[in-house]
Every structure is written in structure tokens, then in C-alpha cells.
Amino acid sequence: MLRRLRVVSWNVGRIYTPTSNNKLADSDIPRVAAVLHELDPDVVLLQEFVSTAQLAALTARLGGGYVGQMSTACRYDRHVAALARAELDPAFEDRVLEPTGRGLVSVTFSVGGAGRGSAHAIHLDAFRSTGRRSQAEAICALTDGRDEPVTVVGGDFNLDPDWAARVRDRLDPGTYALFTSRFRAPRPAGPTLMGLFRVDHLLARGPLVDEVRGHVSPHRRLPLGDHDPIVCDLTLRASLR
16 A cells, blocks of 8 residues: 655746747756656656657656656647656546647556555646636546545646735636635645745645645756746555545
8 A cells, every 4th residue: 555645746847938948948857857866756747848759858867767648639839747656557648628728647546455546737827817717627627527545636827826816816816716625735835936936736635645745845946947846745544434
């Protein structure tokens, strides 16, 4: 029986400017692999990939201990990816969040005698609160229809709940509340986006989940990156209740 599960989420793109490529750069893959090796996760949820070749290069640098998949069905110009330890017998699902066309990758993995858990890599709309809301509703509908004993949703939500609660557009506080009505949300100890905002989140639920702890892993940003990774440590019960 798996008793502890560590999940890492990280936007590995570069600082956004209107004129530059702010997606994952090939030259940053060795650094991404080094950080993941240090953090030692069981499951990894990543954002801002460009190609499956980048994912193959990353898994190769991780020494073959992980299996991964990128969202190839996504109609956006950057993609989410999920990885899990090979020993957890991972399997992947690739979906599109309609009507926005954003991709979502789900990975299921063994939690021992209790069956299989799932984790879902997401990247919500950066510029439209209506897009974020639509994507959140689609993600909640997907996970509401599943009954795994452990379910994790994580990624770049492009949403800081505290900041959103103070601005005029009321959709965003409701969007975050939509998630927290279904998942437990450990608050990371600090912002994830350039020390300014907490836009990356890891949320968990399930009858096998006993304790959920989350934290930001500071000083891990890529040389031109703008996000620090976040870590969620789940303590799992010995058996289903």
C-alpha cells in the first residue's frame, strides 16, 4: 500500500513578453530534470511544453524512472504534461476542455490494494476570466464523474484567490471556490509567480487522503522562468474507510 504521495506542479515556461517565445526552451530541460530529481516526486504536472520531443528528452534525463505524456489533443500553442514513477504503473488520458480547446492530461497510478489514484495537469486561460471559468467547470465535471480514492488537480490556474477577491470581476473568486468546494486546498507558503502572485495550485481529495501539505519550493525558477514549482505531500490512510 502506498502511504505517502508527493506531487509537484511547475510552469516551466519563460517570462512572458508579447514579442518573445515564453514556452519551455530546449536549453532549460537539463535544469528542469535536475530540480525534479532533487524534489523526488511520485507524480509531476507540468505546463508550457512545446513538443513531445521535449518530454522525451526530460524523461531520458530522469533516468527512465518516469513515464510521461503531453497533451497532443490540445489546440493551444503550449501544452500540459504529466509524469509518474514507472513503478506506479501509470496510464494516461488526453482530453480537450471544450469549448476553449485547452488540453488536459490525466495520469492514473497504483496506490496498492486500494486501487488507482488520478492526477490531472491543467493550465487555465491567462487573459480571460470567462475562459478560466469554462475550463474550471469542465475540469470539475470530469473529476466529479470519477471515484478514485485519491484525486489531485494541479497546474497554473492563472488565478491568485486573494488578489481576485479584491478586483471588480467576480468570476475569479467563484472559479477558485468551485475547486475548493470539491478539493482540499493546502495554501503554499508564498507566491509562485515571480514572488508576486500565487497562481499555481495543487488540490487533492479522496477517501484514502488523510493529510495534505503544500509548499512552494523557492529559488527553483529557471534562468528566464517566472514560476517556482509547488509541492504537495499527501499522507494516505492504510485502508479505505
